[in-house]
Amino acid sequence: EAKRNGMGEIRLYHPEMADAIEKRVKLEAELRQAIETRDGLELYLQPQLDINRQVIGAEALIRWHHSERGMVSPAEFIPLAEETGLIIGLGDLINEQACQIIRQWQQLGLTDLVLSINVSAPQFQQMDFVDKLNSLLKQYEVPAGQLKLELTESVLMQNLDDVIHKIKELKQLGIQFALDDFGTGYSSLSYLMKLPFDVLKIDVSFVRDMFQSVQKEAIVQTIVQLAHNLGLKVVAEGVETEKHFDYLSSLGCDYFQGYLFSKPVAEPDFRKHSKHFK
Numbered sequence: 001e002a003k004r005n006g007m008g009e010i011r012l013y014h015p016e017m018a019d020a021i022e023k024r025v026k027l028e029a030e031l032r033q034a035i036e037t038r039d040g041l042e043l044y045l046q047p048q049l050d051i052n053r054q055v056i057g058a059e060a061l062i063r064w065h066h067s068e069r070g071m072v073s074p075a076e077f078i079p080l081a082e083e084t085g086l087i088i089g090l091g092d093l094i095n096e097q098a099c100q101i102i103r104q105w106q107q108l109g110l111t112d113l114v115l116s117i118n119v120s121a122p123q124f125q126q127m128d129f130v131d132k133l134n135s136l137l138k139q140y141e142v143p144a145g146q147l148k149l150e151l152t153e154s155v156l157m158q159n160l161d162d163v164i165h166k167i168k169e170l171k172q173l174g175i176q177f178a179l180d181d182f183g184t185g186y187s188s189l190s191y192l193m194k195l196p197f198d199v200l201k202i203d204v205s206f207v208r209d210m211f212q213s214v215q216k217e218a219i220v221q222t223i224v225q226l227a228h229n230l231g232l233k234v235v236a237e238g239v240e241t242e243k244h245f246d247y248l249s250s251l252g253c254d255y256f257q258g259y260l261f262s263k264p265v266a267e268p269d270f271r272k273h274s275k276h277f278k
């Protein structure tokens with residue numbers, strides 16, 4: 001906490017704060033290094049299933065294998081990357097790894113699987129985002145139909161006309177769009193309705209708390225109905241139990257993702273689910 005010295009000024013310095021700043025600076029330097037050397041950053045895949053438990057694709061989730069700290073959570077380093085601008089280089093790396101994965105699927109004949117990747121606001125804001133992604137698809141000879149982009153409401157808080165324009169351009173290429181973490185942001189519904197999403201993802205937190213009260217159950221039900229009324233498919237995230245799966249299925253939820261089926265795993269481990277591939 002800030003302390004007053006004799007002169008009536010506020011001293012903001014204290015050791016714990018210096019510690020935290022030092023840690024952050026170190027983490028930033030290490031992340032920069034990891035991005036530059038392309039070392040230790042790997043996309044993990046979490047299967048997405050339909051109501052018959054057939055795997056229809058996966059969400060790509062970045063993992064950082066840190067030499068000293070072990071696995072660092074994206075919840076820790078994605079915000080840091082966003083604040084420092086490192087998300088641009090990191091995002092390029094993620095998009096390229098995603099194309100490599102789809103390329104490999106192509107070679108294995110897995111041409112129906114769709115890979116969803118997360119895109120942060122500063123990434124999507126780049127003037128050349130569409131061109132760069134299009135070039136990658138060409139470079140790896142990857143069909144755009146096997147790629148889906150997950151955007152959160154924070155992306156939509158930018159220049160809306162620009163966002164819509166980019167989404168439309170990318171959709172014309174065949175790329176699909178999912179609205180991630182639905183219900184956790186501040187967007188108005190009329191705002192969201194302007195956007196040509198294909199899929200709406202119900203946030204983990206809604207599914208986790210679903211059975212705490214009838215009100216919470218009703219919220220999930222309402223989200224599914226809303227999405228369907230708008231012509232969108234619904235993915236439920238954070239499906240951890242059979243009870244979750246049963247209830248969400250009964251609501252007409254289209255796709256499911258969660259620890260009940262699999263945690264995010266490295267790509268070769270994802271393919272071990274192949275007998276369930278659609």
Ligand code: C2E
Nearest residue numbers: 061062074075078094118119120238239240257258259264
């Ligand atoms: P998200 O995109 O909403 O991803 C879903 C998160 O829920 C993932 O956390 C996933 O591991 C977790 N999850 C999945 N199933 C369950 C479940 O059954 N129970 C629980 N409790 N959690 C489950 P993760 O991998 O730690 O990623 C956290 C967030 O970091 C992501 O949220 C996304 O916002 C961001 N992120 C992860 N990878 C990337 C990336 O490649 N690029 C960008 N820009 N952001 C990423």
Ligand code: MG
Nearest residue numbers: 059118150180
């Ligand atoms: Mg996501």
Ligand code: MG
Nearest residue numbers: 180181203237
């Ligand atoms: Mg999400």
Ligand code: MG
Nearest residue numbers: 152180181203
């Ligand atoms: Mg999230």
